Amino acid sequence: MPSRTGSHRPASFGSSLPERALLLVLVLVFLQGSVLPLGAASSPDVSHQDKTDNHKVEAQGHNYTKKAFPVLSIDYHYIQTPFEISLWVLLASLMKLGFHLIPRLSSIVPESCLLIVVGLLVGGLIKLAGEQVPPVMNTRLFFLCLLPPIILDAGYFLPIRPFMENLGTILMFAVVGTLWNAFFIGGLLYAVCQIQPDNPSSLHQIELLPCLLFGSIISAVDPVAVLAVFEEIHINELLHILVFGESLLNDAVTVVLYHLFEEYSGIGTVSVLDGFLGVISFLVVALGGVLVGAIYGILAAFTSRFTSHTRVIEPLFVFVYSYMAYLSAEMFHLSGIMALIACGAVMRPYVEANISHKSHTTIKYFLKMWSSVSETLIFIFLGVATVDGPHNWNWTFVTVTVILCLVARVIGVVGLTYVINKFRIVKLTTKDQFIVAYGGLRGAIAFSLGFLLDPAHFAMREMFLTAIITVIFFTVFVQGMTIKPLVELLAVKKKQEAKRSINEEIHTQFLDHLLTGIEDICGHYGHHHWKDKLNRFNKKYVKKCLIAGERSKEPQLIAFYHKMEMKQAIELVESGGGVKLPAAMPSTVSMQNIQPKKPPPALPPERALPQLSKGREEEIRKILRSNLQRTRQRLRSYNRHTLVADPYEDGLNDFLIKKQKIIELEKKITEMNNYLTVPSAPPDSPTITRARLASDPQAYSVKPTSDSVPTIQVDLASPQSPDSVNLMDEFRNARQPEQDEDRGLMMKPPSEAKGPKRPEDAEGAKDQQRLMRCLSDPGPSADEDEDEPFLP
Amino acid sequence: MKISPAHIIRLYDRFEFLDKEGSGQLRLEDFAEVKELAMNPIGDRIIGAFFSPGQETVDFPSFVRILAHFRPTDKNRAKDSTQPEPVNSRTSKLKFAFQLYDQDRDGKISRAELLQVLREMLGMQVTEEQLESIADRAIQEADLDRDDAISFEEFRKSLEKVNIEHKMSIRFLR
Numbered sequence: 001m002p003s004r005t006g007s008h009r010p011a012s013f014g015s016s017l018p019e020r021a022l023l024l025v026l027v028l029v030f031l032q033g034s035v036l037p038l039g040a041a042s043s044p045d046v047s048h049q050d051k052t053d054n055h056k057v058e059a060q061g062h063n064y065t066k067k068a069f070p071v072l073s074i075d076y077h078y079i080q081t082p083f084e085i086s087l088w089v090l091l092a093s094l095m096k097l098g099f100h101l102i103p104r105l106s107s108i109v110p111e112s113c114l115l116i117v118v119g120l121l122v123g124g125l126i127k128l129a130g131e132q133v134p135p136v137m138n139t140r141l142f143f144l145c146l147l148p149p150i151i152l153d154a155g156y157f158l159p160i161r162p163f164m165e166n167l168g169t170i171l172m173f174a175v176v177g178t179l180w181n182a183f184f185i186g187g188l189l190y191a192v193c194q195i196q197p198d199n200p201s202s203l204h205q206i207e208l209l210p211c212l213l214f215g216s217i218i219s220a221v222d223p224v225a226v227l228a229v230f231e232e233i234h235i236n237e238l239l240h241i242l243v244f245g246e247s248l249l250n251d252a253v254t255v256v257l258y259h260l261f262e263e264y265s266g267i268g269t270v271s272v273l274d275g276f277l278g279v280i281s282f283l284v285v286a287l288g289g290v291l292v293g294a295i296y297g298i299l300a301a302f303t304s305r306f307t308s309h310t311r312v313i314e315p316l317f318v319f320v321y322s323y324m325a326y327l328s329a330e331m332f333h334l335s336g337i338m339a340l341i342a343c344g345a346v347m348r349p350y351v352e353a354n355i356s357h358k359s360h361t362t363i364k365y366f367l368k369m370w371s372s373v374s375e376t377l378i379f380i381f382l383g384v385a386t387v388d389g390p391h392n393w394n395w396t397f398v399t400v401t402v403i404l405c406l407v408a409r410v411i412g413v414v415g416l417t418y419v420i421n422k423f424r425i426v427k428l429t430t431k432d433q434f435i436v437a438y439g440g441l442r443g444a445i446a447f448s449l450g451f452l453l454d455p456a457h458f459a460m461r462e463m464f465l466t467a468i469i470t471v472i473f474f475t476v477f478v479q480g481m482t483i484k485p486l487v488e489l490l491a492v493k494k495k496q497e498a499k500r501s502i503n504e505e506i507h508t509q510f511l512d513h514l515l516t517g518i519e520d521i522c523g524h525y526g527h528h529h530w531k532d533k534l535n536r537f538n539k540k541y542v543k544k545c546l547i548a549g550e551r552s553k554e555p556q557l558i559a560f561y562h563k564m565e566m567k568q569a570i571e572l573v574e575s576g577g578g579v580k581l582p583a584a585m586p587s588t589v590s591m592q593n594i595q596p597k598k599p600p601p602a603l604p605p606e607r608a609l610p611q612l613s614k615g616r617e618e619e620i621r622k623i624l625r626s627n628l629q630r631t632r633q634r635l636r637s638y639n640r641h642t643l644v645a646d647p648y649e650d651g652l653n654d655f656l657i658k659k660q661k662i663i664e665l666e667k668k669i670t671e672m673n674n675y676l677t678v679p680s681a682p683p684d685s686p687t688i689t690r691a692r693l694a695s696d697p698q699a700y701s702v703k704p705t706s707d708s709v710p711t712i713q714v715d716l717a718s719p720q721s722p723d724s725v726n727l728m729d730e731f732r733n734a735r736q737p738e739q740d741e742d743r744g745l746m747m748k749p750p751s752e753a754k755g756p757k758r759p760e761d762a763e764g765a766k767d768q769q770r771l772m773r774c775l776s777d778p779g780p781s782a783d784e785d786e787d788e789p790f791l792p
Numbered sequence: 793m794k795i796s797p798a799h800i801i802r803l804y805d806r807f808e809f810l811d812k813e814g815s816g817q818l819r820l821e822d823f824a825e826v827k828e829l830a831m832n833p834i835g836d837r838i839i840g841a842f843f844s845p846g847q848e849t850v851d852f853p854s855f856v857r858i859l860a861h862f863r864p865t866d867k868n869r870a871k872d873s874t875q876p877e878p879v880n881s882r883t884s885k886l887k888f889a890f891q892l893y894d895q896d897r898d899g900k901i902s903r904a905e906l907l908q909v910l911r912e913m914l915g916m917q918v919t920e921e922q923l924e925s926i927a928d929r930a931i932q933e934a935d936l937d938r939d940d941a942i943s944f945e946e947f948r949k950s951l952e953k954v955n956i957e958h959k960m961s962i963r964f965l966r
Contacts, residue, residue, distance in 0.1 A: 165958070425864045426958045496953050502926065503934045503950040506906075509913060510834065511889060511959050517838040518862055519962060520828040523806050526962055529828075536831075555914050561926055 091122070092376035110480045112228040112379050116473070119383015127387055134384075142448045143330070146378050149370035150224055151337050152322050154248065155344030156367060162241045165527075169420050169428075170242060173436070174249035175282075177412045178219050182257055184408040185401070186215025192400050206460055209265035214464050216257035217450055218405060218471055222443030223247040223337070224378055225472075229441060229480045236493040239432055243439040251337040251445075252286035258449060259333065265457065289335035293342025296325035300343070301350035301546040308548060314359035315366060318351060350546040353559070357566075378444045385447070386469050392462035401467045402474055405442070413437040431490050438483055441475040442468075505560050795860065803859065807852050817849035818842070833912045837892050845897070861888045865957040885960040886951065890944050900941035903927055 076083075095118050099106050105114070126134075163170070190211040226247045230240055260278045300321035307314045322343045329339035352360060413436050421427045428436075450468045453461045487494075515528040808814075810822045820839065829835040842850045842858050863880040877884055893901045893909055906927045914923065934942050934950040942950075 423963075425961045425963055426955065501933050501950065502930050504954055506910070506913075506926070506930055507889070507947075507951055508954060508959070510893075510909065511956075513832055513834045513913065514838060514889065514892065515862070515960065515962070517829055517832045517835055518859065520826050520832070521806075521810075521823070521838070522803070522859065522962065523809070524962060555917050557910075557914060557926070558918060558922065561922075561929070 088377060088380075089373055092373055092380055095380070096372070096376055108481070110229050110232055110476075110484075112225060112375075113477050113480055115376055115379035116383040116386075116476065119380035119385075120387055121383070122380065123384035123387030126384075139448050139452045142378070142381075142444065143336075144327075146374045146381075147224070147445070148323060148326050148336075148340060149367065149374045150227065150378075151248070151326075151340045152319075152344055153367040153371035154223065154227065154244070155341035156318075156322075156348055156363075158341065158345050159237065159241065160345060162237050163245055166238065166241060166245070169424065170245035170249060172416055172420055173242065173246040173413070175253055177246065177416055178216075178221075178250040178253040179257075180412045180415075181219030181405075181408045182212065182216040182253075184215070184411070185219055185404045186212035188404055189215065189397075189400060192396070207265065209261055210458060210460065213258065213261035213265055213453075214401075214467070216254060216261060217446050217464075218401065218442060218468060219408070220250050220254040220442070220446060221247040221440045222445050224375055224445070225441035225443030225476055225480075226439060228375055228379070229476070229483060230439065233484045233487050234495045235435065235487060236495055238426075239435050239439075239492070240495070242432075243436055246436075248337055248341055249286075252282060252289060252335040254445075254449070255333070255335050256282040256285050262453070285333070285335050286338060288332065289329045289338035290342040292329045292332075292334060293325045293339035293344075294346045296321045296328070296339075297343040297346030298546070300347040301354075304347075304351045304354040305546060305548040307355065311356045311359055314355045315362040318347065318363050319366070321347070350543070353543075353547045353554075382444055382447060382469075382472065385451075386473075389465055389469070390462050391466045392460075393466055394463050397463055398467045398470045402471055405471055405475075409440045410437045413440075431492055434490070435483075435487070435492055438479055438486065441479060442472050443476065444472070447472060500560075502561060502564060505557060509557060795856075795863065800856065803856055804852065807855055815849075817851050818855065819849050833915065834892070834909070837895075837912075840895075841888070841892055858888075861885055862960060862962045864961040864963070880961075882956050883948070885956055886948050887944065889960070890947050893947075900939070900943050901947065902941045903931055906930060906942070 092115075095115060096111070099111060099114055126132075186208075190206070190208045193206050193211065221243070223244065226244055230243065256278060260274070260281070264274060300317055303317050303321070304314060307317070322340060325339045325343040326336045330336040355363075413433050417428050417433045417436075446468050447465070450461070450465050453464065455461050458464070512528060512532070516532040519526045519529050807818070810825065811818055812822060812825065813819075820843075823829065823839040823842070829839065832838065842855065844854065857879070860879045861884060865880055865882060865885075866878070890901070891897070893905055895905060895908075907923055910923045910927055931940060931942060934946045936946055936949070937943070
């Protein structure tokens, strides 16, 4: 582990008082650390040895002179390594926090640039302090620890449909484009290096093969940089997937070229046979990587089938299998990135069908968290390593490299697009081409590969590194900063934010079938035909193996519908939302009908009612009023920074039963009055007035048109709402006898789970089994106590 | 961008292949011969779309005319309001799809029609109540004028984010 001596966190703009206090503490700790004698590599053994020595000395000392018992002592060595790692991570995270406190800065300058600057500062400060900059850009650290989370995050959440639709284009860019870049840059660089007869510089000594090696290192578009920059510009899906997909898939090419040239640059020549072997090697690397990933993905999916009783460790399987896929691929020198992508993409549909809702959330947020931290660290380290690395600045070499990179990229993209457009249905316009070319950012992977070069074989390693760093800086700073205004200027289509509606889903499936049919009539085995075949195969065989229980038979549309309903219910609860009238009857889906009727599961122990404050009451009334005017409202999109609250899932079960009863009642009502939708109850309908009069009811009411129709009211934490209670009794009496377990929607003080949730969750998924999945996740035992009631 | 002669020849070859009797016209049975269509949930609708109302056979021009809907859109076409909308424009494609839903040609997709489509697509795996709730929800989302049916405009609006030009095009027919 790299040792860090003194490190000084630069004053972060926008830090508040607590942060400054933290900063102070950090500084103090570091000062302490710098006092202790730290060598270049302090291994735990050494520190342990120190400790034993100390003990011995102390013991001896103890014999001679009785020292005072050390009440407080500092032993930095003991915790040094994990402490430093934690400090780096903390620094990265605090930086991220800090940037967002300054709104204008983060909209002008992409985060990656700021982080590199921070890294430069930190590195500079370390150097100023006279200490040795830790070799943080250790290649193994980078490739084994920092890169995988980012790639896994990207692969797991890869939008499969656009990726597959554009796969041909992406492959062309990734493979042919990278090859073109590598050879063009390498070749021209060599030529340039040779043409300096007057000034015999060190450039002359560079052979062709090292140049080509350099070309191959520098030509690869970097997924980390692309992700970092493109995340912020919200470009449309097509362009995003093109550039991003290219950055992922060119890893195979890079790996092969790198190894090929590295192997043979010592020898100096590459024969045709080697070239041919290189091509075969490329196929092996790429396909092998994908295969390894797919195997692990299927294993993970299969494992997740059996996790219904041990929900807590479900996320672990996803992470561990993916990481092992990466490591296995790296072991065979296959493309680890492609393995990781394949693993994530393959396992996702099946794993998501199997795991509980909580696990899904866990996976999502862990991946986002790790990848975020990794990315931050990578950029900071890049800055630090820049300050550190021995540099060999050669004007010619560096400037020619930068220019060649740009030129090669542009020519490559334009040329390839010309060819690709002949085969595409939706052609790439000039604007698209420009963005694709401009988005070809280089990043840390190039640097690490350069770092990996053996100084013994490559005397010009430093020069290479300098050039690589310059290119990286150029692309990240210049291109990264200007791409956003350019996107605005060129009016490139942006990403469409809204969620997929059920209409889109239905119609898209319909169109899929339609196109498959038309293709069959034409006798044309096109895109749709194969997709349809794959889907059929998937449904028939694969899903049965990999998805547990009944879910394997669930059609995709239903699954989508459920997810949507569930999400909406949860969002409604989270937004402190109001009531949905039973008008939104559509959600009368009772999934109990698919499966054999299960007896209603035992209800969870009742909780005490929350008491309401006055302010809260007012809020609820307001919400009631506003929501009753609209039917199914479009909720704001799921905020990625808020977690799904757990407590609701337990009550959802109750809810289902209650809801079912309400639905049956409503059916009766509609039969009576033939009115299906309750568009909006005017705010002063008798129901609501009554609702307002009784203390804080949250009315879940059906607009009555005849007296025989009872009004269902759900009362909040108010024990004293006599009408409601009566109504409920009425309701109960009007219905079938099997209502024993139905404690009604009423919140009678000692009993009742959370009433307020019910109306909201009425929209929730009625999937009994799905709920079972949610509920069957016991979680750590402290969970029960930690659950907060909805209303504080 | 006219359809090229090579394409027409290809389509004619296919037409002849399907026309087992050699009568120069395709009948329902000819279409039913295509095996994969039998497995297609909406196969019958698609076949029905080829036949104009009241007709029992499809001749080659009609065959091509229907398939022309699926040619890739010419994005660079100047928006000329005097000329009729080409048959492979986005609107025309959507209209074609709309008509597949709207079997009774009243210009709206009623709840029953939507239910029918859902029933065909989801088949036996789903209960009637689920279908109804999905249909209800779909109508609720798309129905802006509250007539409990989806008009063509509403249909078009609900699909505004979907890349119809890509989705409803077959390269074969370029």
